[in-house]
Amino acid sequence: MAGSRTFLVGAAVGSGIVARAAEEGGADFLIALSAGRLRNMGAASIACMLPITGANDLTWDFACTEVLPQSKLPVYLGLCSWGTSQPDDAIAEKVMATGFKGVANFPTSIHYSKGMSQVLDAAGYELRREIALLKAVKDAGGSTLFYCGTRVQAPMIDDLLKDIGIEGANVSKMGDVFRAAKDAQSLAKSSEPKKEDDDG
Numbered sequence: 001m002a003g004s005r006t007f008l009v010g011a012a013v014g015s016g017i018v019a020r021a022a023e024e025g026g027a028d029f030l031i032a033l034s035a036g037r038l039r040n041m042g043a044a045s046i047a048c049m050l051p052i053t054g055a056n057d058l059t060w061d062f063a064c065t066e067v068l069p070q071s072k073l074p075v076y077l078g079l080c081s082w083g084t085s086q087p088d089d090a091i092a093e094k095v096m097a098t099g100f101k102g103v104a105n106f107p108t109s110i111h112y113s114k115g116m117s118q119v120l121d122a123a124g125y126e127l128r129r130e131i132a133l134l135k136a137v138k139d140a141g142g143s144t145l146f147y148c149g150t151r152v153q154a155p156m157i158d159d160l161l162k163d164i165g166i167e168g169a170n171v172s173k174m175g176d177v178f179r180a181a182k183d184a185q186s187l188a189k190s191s192e193p194k195k196e197d198d199d200g
Helices: 017-022 034-040 045-049 056-071 089-100 114-122 127-138 155-163 176-188
Strands: 012-014 029-032 075-079 102-105 143-148 171-172
Touching: 012 017, 012 034, 017 029, 017 056, 029 034, 029 056, 034 045, 034 056, 056 075, 075 089, 075 143, 089 102, 089 127, 102 127
Parallel strands: 012 029, 029 075, 075 102, 102 143, 143 171
Antiparallel strands: none
């Protein structure tokens, strides 16, 4: 657990056994994501952005039957704001009544290209739509994990957060995360001892 640390570690999971492993490994909270479930099923994470299954139904099912019963950690539920006829407040109430800590906007439009994002915006599936669901969760007493994708989006998201009054939302800049991971891998590789030549 966090202890004296000044940061928290969250684990994106797709099954109960992974949730247990994350808890035993010291995670502070869990995020149940459709991408995690698809990884457990043998697919790549990016498959979560394809129209191959109902993302919310998939996530609800394993999160409720496997993750919540298997872990004592706070669990955030990854929900997509598209393709649902339920009002945001009804979804938020169900999330909180089920025992989740809150919601993460996932799958999210930030993972699409600029052109595809513009198409989604025109159809009403914009980032603001995702934030509206998060606001409903906050209003219902829950917590939120908020995904944004680029430095260009970050100022826009700040404005949206001010508009809807979400304070202390966790903004995950995935591009920076991926770059940091790549830098860490490069650093680890450079620190490995060089192998001597066989004829050395």
